[in-house]
Amino acid sequence: MRTYDEGRGRPIVLVHPGLSDGRRCGKVAAILASRYRVLRLDRLQYRPDRGAPVRVELEAEEVLRLARSAGEPVVLYGHSSGGVVALEALAASPASFAGAVIFEPPAVIGPPLSGEGGEVLRRARAAVASGSPGKGLAIFMRDTVELPDPQARLAGAITALIPRYRRLIPRQLDDLEALDRLGVRLDAYATIKLPTVLLGGEHSPAHLAERLDALQRVLPHAERVVLPGADHGADLKRPAEVARVIRELAEKVFAG
Known part of the structure; x- marks a missing residue:
């Protein structure tokens, strides 16, 4: 597992979206690293040394290992399919986390994503x-x-x-x-009682907002935030705004 470890302070773990590797989160990580220790990894699904396609649950286990290596509960950020991986990690071991920011996860809420x-x-x-x-x-x-x-x-x-x-x-x-193999997991996510920000972009595809709606209905401590004028690539195009949302949650949960 290739990991990146930057900055000093209370820990934040970043989980990158699809069609990318751990470098995708570099802009957001660089901003946060001025005040926090920022950990990220190359997701197993996208590593060149991986064998067969892997299940979301296995990726979540790797995120948990990285989070636990920090030695204290971390703030977790997951983007797109990395957001689904993050939700699975949160549901599997809530004690490993202090809170989470989840950006437009394509969670299955009905028919399969692949039609x-x-x-x-x-x-x-x-x-x-x-x-x-x-x-x-x-x-x-x-x-x-x-x-x-x-x-x-x-x-x-x-x-x-x-x-x-x-x-x-x-x-x-x-x-x-x-x-799609993971399927509908809303009942499992309803057990996540941590402070959670459900983040979206104003100009992202409508179905992603619908998936955030479904998550907001079941997550007991969820807050919805929409970035005006942003889309699904906000982490690359407007990293300071994404980092600000993560930082604001971190300040709140680490102060508690």
Whole structure:
């Protein structure tokens, strides 16, 4: 498990989203590290040395190991599919955490993310297998993420041109399958009694706000925060605002 350990102070753990590695959280981590010890890891699903596709529960176990290494309850941040991993870690061992910020997790709240019978996943994987990873990612971006078709095609084409990200496209599809296999976990998340901020962007796809709505209904101590003018990539485009939300929660729970 490759980890990053920056700064000094009370501990914060960051869990990155899909189609990325631990470096994705670097901007937010650099801001927080001026006041806190910031720990992050390369998620197991996206590591080049991983074997078969992994379950969300196994990724949550790695997050727990990292959190426990801090020696005290940590503040946890999880972004997108990393947010689902974070929710699983919170539900598995609430005593390991002081609070959490969860940014637009694509938690299953009804039908599978990959469509009826996994048809989105089948089409995307067929495209990758035929030598068109950009097309496969575009299918995922359009039919699961719900980006407009031109934007999904552009994202797929650009991503496939960059070797570092091109190799992650099949892992993104594995991540999608893992989320569907996990299924609806709202009952488990209802047991999370920690202070939790459910963070979203004003211009993110509507289904992500619906998933935050579902989580807000079951999490007993959840606060909803929407970043005006932001979207699902706010951690990269507006890291100071994301860091501010994490810092404000950290100040509150560590002071208690």
